[in-house]
Amino acid sequence: MCLCMIPTIRIGNLMPEIFQYEFMNRAIVASVLVGVTAPAIGMFLVLRRLSLIADTLSHVAFAGVAVALITKSFTPIVAFIATATAAVSIEELRVRRLLPGDAALAVFLYGALALAVVLISASDGFNTTIFSYLFGSLMSVSTTDLWWMGILALVIVLFLFMFRFELTQITFDPDLAKTNGVRVHMLNLSLAILTAGTITVSMRVVGVLLVGALIVIPVLVSIRVVKGLTLTLIVSSGMGVFVAVFGMVISFYADLAPGGSVVLIAISLLIIVEIGALIKRSLFRSTQLMQSSDHTHAHEFHAHGANESTTDERHSHR
């Protein structure tokens, strides 16, 4: 579809070009919703080393999209039901020790992808639509999608706000949480279902293949720059909104795929903060070394003791 065919709303000349297109306004609102929810859920996955669950569930969502397109059903609902079922099954398999966690993820990832490929090959005629789900599309976000995304985002944010103490306890140590009276299994299942919801919401914007990145990368950036659980949660969502909206704007002006732009910006941000942390660490070390060499000249014996304790400390840290 050519951009010139899109009806535009012109509200004076002050309005930047990007806001003059209704589809872009919808895409930006969608980016904000996705930017807030994906990293917020992501924090509880990343800290438990469950980052890859997002990737698995996005492939399941893709299979759901293929089913919806073949049966001509409402795509978000079918994708959500498929993803939520998979999320709950993975959690149950993990808890009941029927399959190791990573093996369960692999089975669902490849199973869903195979199902999607078979369904797509069996039917012709929705290649363009499938493409927009795979890579995300600025123009594909409809008003109905936006309503769904808004409601789901509200539920997710409310859930995370209400259960933030319980969820952080489970993330830190599930056994300690359980002996603190936290209902660990019930909350894990709820988190799995809401992760499914987040993926269903996000895939419209960044696409199935890259949705995992928006769940994981803003959290990694935030963990590097702030301390404290609530602050990490807020900064993760803030980073999410920043990269999603900025990526959308760039993809609009440079005519690039939105999903890829969003994820590349997120990764650039991560590289910047990691390099910043590296420089800070090496500056700190060189200051320490200078201090310790000054000390060696003055009191050789004491300086030796200081070096030993530094080494010990590094070993005791995990």
Place this chain on the structure above:
Amino acid sequence: MNDDFQSNPIQVDVESFPGPEKIPIRFDETWFAYDSVPVVRDINFSIMPGEFAAILGPNGSGKTTLMKLALGLLKPSSGRVLLFGEPSDNFTDWHRIGYVPQRIQTTEYRFPASVREIVQFGAYSGFSFFPSFKHNENSRVDDAMELAGIRDLADRRVSDISVGQQQRMLIARALVRRPDLLVMDEPVAGVDAAGEDQFHSMVRRLNRDLEITIVMVSHDIGVVMREATTCACINQDIVFHGPVHQLDANALSALYGFPVDVLMHDPDHTHR
């Protein structure tokens, strides 16, 4: 009852045996099996109020499993475990229990919580719509950190402190709730000798001054003999259960499967 046992301030009065709701932990014909291989077999004993009970046994003897059964983290394959008179898997009065695991389970090396945030979890008293920590809870958190000697670490990131300091943080977290029962699973694993000594004198105070019932899983026979009042030796089933002064070479030989001699140190040299 000999002099040694009478000199100990914590005693169980058999005449006025407490009601089941007062007994912190009771194992009643408890069995547990992983994939039909028994890990603990037919365990029958109780841990009484005010006791400092040690659970002693070699590696793989089922000590940690026994603790997890006691805390309702595992469900017995048969028999039952009662926590203050209630089956442990249906137990709800969690504010009465403090648990200090062997190590924290979080695997993320950059876990963003501060030490204070983790200790605050101990003040958690169930779900509420608008959770917030009240002023008196804050002072309880301060007191617990003071008692565990980690007040100066309050704002440090959990992942930036040593294993020994993490252990003290977990103790502070358990103490915030002012528990009646403190369960610890090898709490000094990875802590140096000086830290271990400080730790044991702290636990001694908790038991004697605050009258908290202590259950401690340990590898260290010396520590058990010195600190505990009672001891349960387990190697899948119970080899010995009774006051520590009755723990002799025969019981230890049966526990470890090879001859063990008990050497008593000069009292001046018992503390490292």
